[in-house]
Amino acid sequence: MRAVLYVSVLTTLAGMARFDAGAGGQRSSPVAAERTAPAVPIPYSEARPIVERLAASLPPELAARPASELESMWADWVSRRNREIRARLERGDEDSIVNLLLFGTTFTRLPRALNDSSRVGGRERTAEIVRGRTADLIAGIAAPGGNERLQFARQVVARRGIDPATPGGREQARTYFVELLARVADEVDSYAREIQTVRSKPNGPEFAVRSSLYRARGLSSDTSIRPDFAIDRALETLASMGMLAAGSVRRVAVIGPGLDFTDKAEGYDFYSPQTTQPFSVIDSSRRLGVAKTDDLRLTTFDLSPRVNVHLQAARRRASAGEPNVVVLPRNREGRWRPDLIAFWRTFGSRIGEPTTGSLSPPDGVDLRAVLIRPEVVSSIDARDLNIVLERLAPLVDEERFDLIIATNILVYYSVFEQSLALANVASMLRPGGFLLSNNVLVELPTTPVHAIGDNRVIYSDRPDDSDDIVWYRRQ
Numbered sequence: 273m274r275a276v277l278y279v280s281v282l283t284t285l286a287g288m289a290r291f292d293a294g295a296g297g298q299r300s301s302p303v304a305a306e307r308t309a310p311a312v313p314i315p316y317s318e319a320r321p322i323v324e325r326l327a328a329s330l331p332p333e334l335a336a337r338p339a340s341e342l343e344s345m346w347a348d349w350v351s352r353r354n355r356e357i358r359a360r361l362e363r364g365d366e367d368s369i370v371n372l373l374l375f376g377t378t379f380t381r382l383p384r385a386l387n388d389s390s391r392v393g394g395r396e397r398t399a400e401i402v403r404g405r406t407a408d409l410i411a412g413i414a415a416p417g418g419n420e421r422l423q424f425a426r427q428v429v430a431r432r433g434i435d436p437a438t439p440g441g442r443e444q445a446r447t448y449f450v451e452l453l454a455r456v457a458d459e460v461d462s463y464a465r466e467i468q469t470v471r472s473k474p475n476g477p478e479f480a481v482r483s484s485l486y487r488a489r490g491l492s493s494d495t496s497i498r499p500d501f502a503i504d505r506a507l508e509t510l511a512s513m514g515m516l517a518a519g520s521v522r523r524v525a526v527i528g529p530g531l532d533f534t535d536k537a538e539g540y541d542f543y544s545p546q547t548t549q550p551f552s553v554i555d556s557s558r559r560l561g562v563a564k565t566d567d568l569r570l571t572t573f574d575l576s577p578r579v580n581v582h583l584q585a586a587r588r589r590a591s592a593g594e595p596n597v598v599v600l601p602r603n604r605e606g607r608w609r610p611d612l613i614a615f616w617r618t619f620g621s622r623i624g625e626p627t628t629g630s631l632s633p634p635d636g637v638d639l640r641a642v643l644i645r646p647e648v649v650s651s652i653d654a655r656d657l658n659i660v661l662e663r664l665a666p667l668v669d670e671e672r673f674d675l676i677i678a679t680n681i682l683v684y685y686s687v688f689e690q691s692l693a694l695a696n697v698a699s700m701l702r703p704g705g706f707l708l709s710n711n712v713l714v715e716l717p718t719t720p721v722h723a724i725g726d727n728r729v730i731y732s733d734r735p736d737d738s739d740d741i742v743w744y745r746r747q
């Protein structure tokens with residue numbers, strides 16, 4: 273997704289946060305694997321052509337060594353880098369807490385700190401709201417009750433040795449949040465500058481720059497209906513062009529399905545954290561006829577324990593006959609395009625039943641909630657896998673994927689790491705299978721996956737609220 277979403281509010285806050293500032297990987301519990309293929313590291317034989325072609329942009333530890341030594345150090349480098357990448361989850365968790373602080377509605381009566389500070393009464397008023405929200409969030413995490421997000425925020429704070437139940441701990445938590453706001457504001461500001469710089473050049477490679485924009489950022493899990501819609505549009509286009517035949521999609525993988533905690537676009541927290549992309553892809557594939565109704569299996573690959581545990585728990589409940597609820601809020605002021613609204617209205621109609629439940633959305637928010645049928649939830653296999661450095665292997669032909677989805681995940685990596693990821697994807701795709709991503713990737717002749725087209729999806733009338741989905745095809 274384009275990277276502009278809350279520049280304004282964070283820029284406003286940056287000054288306040290800096291002024292105010294007074295004052296740190298977990299690995300998932302093993303994911304129940306129903307299939308036998310294990311996650312294995314990318315072998316050096318497959319990495320070698322990438323290392324050779326991208327010699328000028330290797331990570332420093334590899335660049336510092338002579339080419340003759342790289343093979344012998346490869347396994348060690350992969351396992352060290354795997355730990356380093358997974359350690360980035362902690363910073364992503366902090367980013368999610370910042371979104372909760374700014375946009376959540378369950379722990380405060382204060383207005384949301386909207387992207388457009390003029391809509392909340394100007395910069396001073398925004399700063400005041402954020403100070404109040406910080407105090408309310410701290411009070412919330414001191415007594416989180418059954419609120420899963422507050423419980424999680426408390427864990428994040430506890431990692432820093434802070435106990436929000438004590439007055440001293442609350443002050444430490446305030447200082448910590450102020451620092452987080454400043455850090456996130458600085459990062460968002462630097463992304464905006466990077467985009468601005470490339471935009472100011474004639475024919476600047478904006479899509480390429482955007483595609484690796486978060487290469488040093490914490491790995492966050494946030495997600496929303498937007499990329500689900502973009503993938504739906506891509507599948508529809510591929511089907512209408514005859515590139516995806518009726519009933520041809522049997523095995524699908526979603527890389528980085530995410531967990532909707534408090535995303536920075538709509539950012540609500542009045543329902544339980546949830547994942548939507550795997551359900552959306554199954555729903556779209558069935559509706560568009562590219563998958564046969566009873567013949568679709570979906571695998572998710574994620575390195576976040578929170579995401580994997582969430583999906584596994586849903587699956588366990590499904591085996592006991594319980595459906596899974598997906599809640600889709602729509603802020604009426606979001607200026608969504610009619611086709612996104614139409615998608616929202618029908619989301620899940622092929623895999624579940626609409627429900628109203630007991631949720632009470634905030635004013636101005638319309639709700640669609642769907643009870644996803646247990647057999648659909650049971651068709652999802654959640655695997656712990658770092659796509660940059662790992663793949664499932666060995667795979668027999670019928671285990672290879674017809675379709676792999678990767679939205680808002682490869683943007684967190686450098687071109688070298690993206691190229692390793694693409695080699696891992698290629699190894700798991702069947703010939704003729706597709707990878708759909710909203711990132712443009714460097715295509716090396718030695719990796720048998722190449723872009724054959726793309727589609728643009730505009731979500732709303734807000735500037736830059738759009739995505740380009742690139743269709744990569746395995747030779």
Ligand SMILES: C[S@@+](CC[C@H](N)C(=O)[O-])C[C@H]1O[C@@H](n2cnc3c(N)ncnc32)[C@H](O)[C@@H]1O
Binds near residue numbers: 491499679681
């Ligand atoms: C920002 S969320 C995107 C969620 C969803 N795909 C979307 O487009 O809204 C990124 C997801 O990718 C996962 N992720 C990040 N790096 C990954 C990696 N190297 N391998 C597998 N999953 C990864 C994160 O844990 C998170 O679930």
